[in-house]
Amino acid sequence: xxxxxxxxxxxxxxxxxxxxxxxxxxxxxxxxxxxxxxxxxxxxxxxxxxxxxxxxxxxxxxxxxxxxxxxxxxxxxxxxxxxxxxxxxxxxxxxxxxxxxxxxxxxxxxxxxxxxxxxxxxxxxxxxxxxxxxxxxxxxxxxxxxxxxxxxxxxxxxxxxxxxxxxxxxxxxxxxxxxxxxxxxxxxxxxxxxxxxxxxxxxxxxxxxxxxxxxxxxxxxxxxxxxxxxxxxxxxxxxxxxxxxxxxxxxxxxxxxxxxxxxxxxxxxxxxxxxxxxxxxxxxxxxxxxxxxxxxxxxxxxxxxxxxxxxxxxxxxxxxxxxxxxxxxxx
Numbered sequence: 178x179x180x181x182x183x184x185x186x187x188x189x190x191x192x193x194x195x196x197x198x199x200x201x202x203x204x205x206x207x208x209x210x211x212x213x214x215x216x217x218x219x220x221x222x223x224x225x226x227x228x229x230x231x232x233x234x235x236x237x238x239x240x241x242x243x244x245x246x247x248x249x250x251x252x253x254x255x256x257x258x259x260x261x262x263x264x265x266x267x268x269x270x271x272x273x274x275x276x277x278x279x280x281x282x283x284x285x286x287x288x289x290x291x292x293x294x295x296x297x298x299x300x301x302x303x304x305x306x307x308x309x310x311x312x313x314x315x316x317x318x319x320x321x322x323x324x325x326x327x328x329x330x331x332x333x334x335x336x337x338x339x340x341x342x343x344x345x346x347x348x349x350x351x352x353x354x355x356x357x358x359x360x361x362x363x364x365x366x367x368x369x370x371x372x373x374x375x376x377x378x379x380x381x382x383x384x385x386x387x388x389x390x391x392x393x394x395x396x397x398x399x400x401x402x403x404x405x406x407x408x409x410x411x412x413x414x415x416x417x418x419x420x421x422x423x424x425x426x427x428x429x430x431x432x433x434x435x436x437x438x439x440x441x442x443x444x445x446x447x448x449x450x451x452x453x454x455x456x457x458x459x460x461x462x463x464x465x466x467x468x469x470x471x472x473x474x475x476x477x478x479x480x481x482x483x484x485x486x487x488x489x490x491x492x493x494x495x496x497x498x499x500x501x502x503x504x505x506x507x508x
Contacts, residue, residue: 179246180207181346181378182231187240189223189230189402196450200226202402203240205476208346213372213379215389215410217425218399221446224382225269227399228350231380232266233257262292265339269351271331275323275338282319285309285338292342308337312367329360333367340371346378347371353388365391386429390414398422401449401457404476408483418485420462456487464489 189201201223208214216224229235231242233250242249244260252260265288268274275284286305289296296304309319312333323331332352339347349368353361369392372379383389389396389410396413398406398421406419417423444461447453453460459469468488478484 178209180209181212181245182208182380183241183243183246184231185241185243187227187230187242188238189226189235190238198449199452200402200449201230201237204399204402204404205240206397206404206407208378208380210345211372211376211378212395213381213393215381215383215393215396216399217383217386217389217396219384219425219446221401221449222399223402224384224399225350226402228266228348228380228382232264232348259292262288262342263345264348265342265344265346266348266350267332267335267339267352270355271328271335271352272323272326274335275331277323280320280322281309281314281326281334284323285334285341288338288342304341308341309334312337312340313363328356329363332356332360332364336364336367336371340375340377343375344377346380348380348382350382351384352381353383353385361385361388368392386414386425398425401446401452403457403473404484404486405458406483406485406487407476407478408485409481412481412483418483418490419458419487420464421458424461 184207185205187201187204188199191198191200204223204227206214216227218224226235230237231249237250244264249257249260279287282302282305285308286301289301289304305319306316309316314330314333314337318326318330323334326334332355336352352368353364356364365388368379371377372392379392381389381392394410395408396406396410397404398419400421405421406413406417413422414426417426447457447460453470455468455470455472456462456465456474459465462469466489474486474488476484476486
């Protein structure tokens with residue numbers, strides 16, 4: 178079956194005053210129908226660049242992105258505009274993602290005006306009222322402007338705007354980081370319910386591994402623009418095979434467990450302007466060998482589709498580093 182989204186060898190480079198920055202380096206993966214794929218990694222790993230490159234908000238310097246078998250990167254603007262009905266996005270900052278000149282109702286209705294011009298005004302109003310109710314926004318808020326809403330209300334509005342066209346795929350770029358924990362749990366439940374009800378696929382960009390565990394069926398781990406590990410959620414969380422994935426899970430705080438010494442001593446990421454040779458994680462890896470500097474390890478998958486880019490992955494297969502808990506559902 179043709180995947181919704183197929184990314185192959187994707188690279189993004191920026192030229193800055195400090196030199197060339199390689200934000201993505203040969204990233205490849207698929208997103209299937211109604212699948213939820215999480216992308217995790219520290220700040221600077223390339224997560225948001227990946228989302229923006231797929232959406233053609235930043236130019237890719239190499240590689241390909243296909244949407245249902247069609248070349249997305251080479252697509253004409255008029256065709257890309259039509260595609261926005263099926264491929265939508267929820268951004269990190271809920272307030273900045275809404276036009277301050279538009280009321281809530283107008284902002285949510287705009288995708289229908291663009292993509293379903295055949296709808297009457299009354300039909301659009303009904304659709305807006307239904308989606309606002311579905312995301313838990315009272316009718317009295319429809320005439321308000323973004324600055325009159327809370328962060329959680331703005332993010333609900335952004336989700337309503339993204340979902341009103343019943344898209345096939347929604348890219349969520351850190352949709353919870355600007356919200357407090359109680360609101361995060363509500364938004365997680367909302368995204369999960371939409372995904373189940375509409376069969377919408379999710380590409381969730383997040384640094385919150387607990388949220389990714391709750392929402393996603395597969396997880397992609399990025400570090401300095403390269404894939405370290407990609408696999409089904411359960412085995413990846415239970416027995417991570419890459420030292421970087423192990424480090425990320427060790428650093429997740431849990432009740433009664435302090436941050437491990439091994440994780441605390443792992444150091445800071447290398448500069449993306451001068452990444453290490455070979456495996457880019459080797460300068461922080463407690464298992465690195467001399468050969469790790471000599472060549473880039475290939476991302477190799479087993480029969481289950483669990484892929485790891487590590488020379489020593491077979492030796493270092495470990496048990497679970499600890500329980501990662503997701504936000505509790507809102508009462």
